[in-house]
Amino acid sequence: MSFQLTPEQIKSYQKDGYIIVKNFCTEAEVQKLYHVALQDDAMRKNALDLNDKSGKKTKLSLWFTPGNDVFGYLTRSEKMISAVAQLLAGDAPVCHFHSKLMQKEPKVGGAWEWHQDYGYWYKNQFMFPDQLISVMVALTAANKENGCLQVIKGSHHMGRVNHGFSGEQVGADMVMVNHALKTMELVYVELAPGDALFFHPNILHRSEANLSEHPRWSIISCYNLQSNIAYNETSTSWKMPVNIVPDAAILNWEAASLSDADFLKKEEDPALKETGWEKEVSSV
Numbered sequence: 001m002s003f004q005l006t007p008e009q010i011k012s013y014q015k016d017g018y019i020i021v022k023n024f025c026t027e028a029e030v031q032k033l034y035h036v037a038l039q040d041d042a043m044r045k046n047a048l049d050l051n052d053k054s055g056k057k058t059k060l061s062l063w064f065t066p067g068n069d070v071f072g073y074l075t076r077s078e079k080m081i082s083a084v085a086q087l088l089a090g091d092a093p094v095c096h097f098h099s100k101l102m103q104k105e106p107k108v109g110g111a112w113e114w115h116q117d118y119g120y121w122y123k124n125q126f127m128f129p130d131q132l133i134s135v136m137v138a139l140t141a142a143n144k145e146n147g148c149l150q151v152i153k154g155s156h157h158m159g160r161v162n163h164g165f166s167g168e169q170v171g172a173d174m175v176m177v178n179h180a181l182k183t184m185e186l187v188y189v190e191l192a193p194g195d196a197l198f199f200h201p202n203i204l205h206r207s208e209a210n211l212s213e214h215p216r217w218s219i220i221s222c223y224n225l226q227s228n229i230a231y232n233e234t235s236t237s238w239k240m241p242v243n244i245v246p247d248a249a250i251l252n253w254e255a256a257s258l259s260d261a262d263f264l265k266k267e268e269d270p271a272l273k274e275t276g277w278e279k280e281v282s283s284v
């Protein structure tokens with residue numbers, strides 16, 4: 001295995017619902033990823049705005065199938081897939097559900113309400129939350145000032161709580177969130193560029209608006225074991241084993257643009273037109 005987590009890291013993930021791996025990506029890898037994130041036309045054209053409760057906009061570009069672009073190489077890299085495989089409960093091949101570039105701009109980047117990712121993914125009818133995971137890789141520093149992620153340590157042990165609409169986002173039942181805040185520790189997940197946060201889909205998390213002068217950009221990739229069937233999901237990469245590439249691909253392989261990526265679209269998807277796109281975005 002190319003990337004070995006320690007037994008302590010695996011135990012922490014199981015106990016706390018998250019771990020931070022410092023310097024998961026090198027400085028050169030982050031520079032390349034951030035450059036593409038800023039420059040790639042397809043990434044920009046496919047960015048969706050999502051209003052928070054106060055009307056601030058949180059921007060994200062989301063795609064399903066990882067390709068031969070630099071983000072595809074990161075999400076398919078040996079180090080990523082081997083770390084994910086060590087944290088997921090089961091031996092089935094690792095599949096990529098989706099990735100999103102989170103673009104929290106200075107002064108305007110909106111908040112994310114308290115939620116669990118499985119609060120959304122339950123609607124896709126994935127059956128086993130322990131076979132799903134999200135990995136956030138910081139492309140810029142993330143701290144209290146620019147609205148870093150906050151988690152309630154250990155809250156994944158509560159199981160899934162009810163979720164309902166909050167602005168254009170889906171939020172967790174605040175009665176249970178407030179109980180959780182009284183019972184468990186609130187942690188601000190401050191990350192340096194290149195650090196990775198691995199988190200369980202039932203951990204309660206949120207982030208505040210970015211009122212600072214600095215952008216807070218990150219990529220969040222979500223993985224699933226092939227044994228975990230999503231009975232209500234039309235995308236397909238969640239059930240296709242990842243075509244793994246060497247870590248060196250991120251820096252050394254020729255990289256395509258993201259123009260061929262299967263982005264989630266606001267206007268073009270007939271399902272979105274039918275249901276209202278907020279509803280669709282809330283299910284990813």
Ligand SMILES: O=C(O)CCC(=O)C(=O)O
Nearest residue numbers: 102112117149206207220
């Ligand atoms: O990046 C953020 O601020 C929040 C993202 C998040 O909560 C999510 O993608 O589930």
